[in-house]
Amino acid sequence: MSENLKLRLRFYSVCNKSTATIKKEFEDLKATVEPDYKIKMHDNHIWFTIDVLKREKYSPHLHIEMEEMEDGNTAINGLYGPDPVLWTFFMFLHFIIAGIFIIFSIIAYSKWKLNQKIFLDVTIMTAMVIFWFALYFFARYNRKRGIPQMEKLDELMKKVITT
Incomplete structure (x- = not known):
């Protein structure tokens, strides 16, 4: 091949x-x-x-x-x-991670404008970016194994x- x-x-x-x-x-x-x-x-x-x-x-x-x-x-x-079931599951995870990221970015922006602490919100947003990259590399790894x-x-x- x-x-x-x-x-x-x-x-x-x-x-x-x-x-x-x-x-x-x-x-x-x-x-x-x-x-x-x-x-x-x-x-x-x-x-x-x-x-x-x-x-x-x-x-x-x-x-x-x-x-x-x-x-x-x-x-x-x-x-x-x-496999279509696995692909659907991966897309579901991507949408959940994106949704959490967007929600916490809105919360962080609101707290920032109100001069409140945003450390937890930014930490969660960073974690979502890390999870997103982890999903990407996991998918590439599985494709290579297949x-x-x-x-x-x-x-x-x-x-x-x-x-």
């Missing part, structure tokens, strides 16, 4: 097969990899995930969208991403797309 994929989790490629052929080949692949991987299809969308028994909190999933081109080829847009599984999902996809 190229270094490019590790940095850019979106990709675009063109396959010289029709969408119907690709769907059929993914159906065949689904039967062979079923215990270890889950492949779900709906219309021109395909989702690859690691089986629940082998999934970790950092396990990625792959979403592919196929689009029929005028020349009979298929445009493929792909996205590697975190690269081997991302490579396996990439190999599965390429069995159909490149042949």
Whole structure:
């Protein structure tokens, strides 16, 4: 797998097969990899995930969208991403941290204008910034841990797309 994929989790490629052929080949692949991987299809969308028994909190999933081109080829847009439940949880934490930061910045400003002590408020705001950075680095660390599984999902996809 190229270094490019590790940095850019979106990709675009063109396959010289029709969408119907690709769907059929993914159906065949689904039967062979079923215990270890889950492949779900709906219309021109395909989702690859690691089986629940082998999934970790950092396990990625792959979403592919196929689009029929005028020349009979298929445009493929792909996205590697975190588990949707984990992503939602991270977004929830980001909004909570941002909300606490904004509330305490308003309180600190009000106390500052009233010439009151703002040490506790500024401390809480600083803690929120530190938590925000900690979430960022934790997410980067988990993405790095998920690269081997991302490579396996990439190999599965390429069995159909490149042949």
